[in-house]
Amino acid sequence: MKDLTGKKVLFIGPSFFGYEDDIKNELIVQGAEVDYFDERPFTSSIGKILIRLGIKLLIKKAINEYYNNIIEQAKIVKYDYFFVISPETISNEIVEKIKATNPNMKSIIYMWDAIGNKNNANKLINSTSFDCCYSFDRNEVGLFPNLQFLPLFFSENFDVNYINEQLRKYSIIFIGTVHSDRYTLVNKIINQVDGNLLPFYSFFYCPSKLLFLFRKIQSKEFSNISLRDVSFSSLDKTSIRKLICESDIILDIEHPSQTGLTMRTIEALGLRKKLITTNEDIKYYDFYSSNNVCVIDRNKPVISKSFLNSMYIPPSEDIINKYSLREWIRTIFS
Incomplete structure (x- = not known):
């Protein structure tokens, strides 16, 4: 460095x-x-x-x-x-x-x-x-x-060492920009896990109504999404962190054209949260554990009750720290 x-x-x-x-x-x-x-x-x-x-x-x-x-x-x-x-x-x-x-x-x-x-x-x-x-x-x-x-990083905003304990309110949470098949897939998963003791929370964001309406014309995947299902104001980091901390599991759905891990995936690691993801490539990363990460088929998502009910087992601190923003900067500017 x-x-x-x-x-x-x-x-x-x-x-x-x-x-x-x-x-x-x-x-x-x-x-x-x-x-x-x-x-x-x-x-x-x-x-x-x-x-x-x-x-x-x-x-x-x-x-x-x-x-x-x-x-x-x-x-x-x-x-x-x-x-x-x-x-x-x-x-x-x-x-x-x-x-x-x-x-x-x-x-x-x-x-x-x-x-x-x-x-x-x-x-x-x-x-x-x-x-x-x-x-x-x-x-x-x-x-x-x-x-x-x-890979991407987590900042101090999403480092469990800097966060106070939060009361659990949600079983699974999804927060992300609306694109591709995300909306359809999230609703499939909501229907599958409906009935858990804690509710599911989802938040879909689009930068503007104009862009959203353009996508509705351009993409059939947006045809069943109404304006009321989408927010045109993004959540700030404090709100996102609070919502994630109040949840048991984070749902991540990557864009179909990429295999790199999303920021939300790395933030789940920083906050020591279980993860459900459509990204098969996560199995090649050193922090992957089937106990903490459930990889689903985006066409036929299946989430086992045993995963929903299991406790999170954190990887070693050395592995987690590799994905911090501090180490990311040190690597890039080495």
């Missing part, structure tokens, strides 16, 4: 449920000076939809102006590290201009989305723009010769 004391970090990544703040704050705790910029120049729903759909011609001028301001700042600050997470808008040309502001600057890219879902990221990782490239999906590493595997 390198000492980050006094090192200047230019951090560009998506604004995503406050995880960017967790990363920035941990870098500061480890001694770095950090300037953070949202990777997406637009906060409006229309702008985000155009980026997500790859329709950038209409907003190219605004993207260039946004990044030109960052480049001008980089000329003044002379950053030691250039750190990018899951890019959608930044191009190779912009990356090279930022790097040119300090030839000795180390450039790092980390993917917490499937690379195949991000056209820009695919191009960047296939290029030689970054000194170090990481992915949360171990199955993608073999597809790119310069890609290293690094």
Whole structure:
């Protein structure tokens, strides 16, 4: 691990449920000076939809102006590290201009989305723009010769050592963005476990009504989801943590196009909670135990009563600590 004391970090990544703040704050705790910029120049729903759909011609001028301001700042600050997470808008040309502001600057890219879902990221990782490239999906590493595997993390917000005991209210909890078959699958599981002593809690989030209505037109999987089933305001971390702590088991449903473990899966580890997941790949991780993790078929989910009633048996502290945000930062900036 390198000492980050006094090192200047230019951090560009998506604004995503406050995880960017967790990363920035941990870098500061480890001694770095950090300037953070949202990777997406637009906060409006229309702008985000155009980026997500790859329709950038209409907003190219605004993207260039946004990044030109960052480049001008980089000329003044002379950053030691250039750190990018899951890019959608930044191009190779912009990356090279930022790097040119300090030839000795180390450039790092980390993917917490499937690379195949991000056209820009695919191009960047296939290029030689970054000194170090990481992915949360171990199955993608073999597809790119310069890609290293690094799972996601849990922050202090989801570390059981920093949390007071909560009264149990729910048997199983699901909190997540509405996409793919998540809504259908959650309801299948609710019907299966209905009758437990404690109720099931679910919360579906969508960033905007416009995006939701677009998905209803575009995807048959959204056809049976009504507006009242979805929240267009996200839960804050304190609320999410409280709900999870009040539950016995966390339900995780990954996007069908990825095999990397979700943030919620790693947070379950940090909070020492049992997990039900559709992700078979979890069996290859060192913290996996059939006592703590129930892997279900997303087409025919079956959850045994013995799993629902079993006690959590925590892995060793050495294994758990490997997945902390502190160690994640140390690995990336090593």
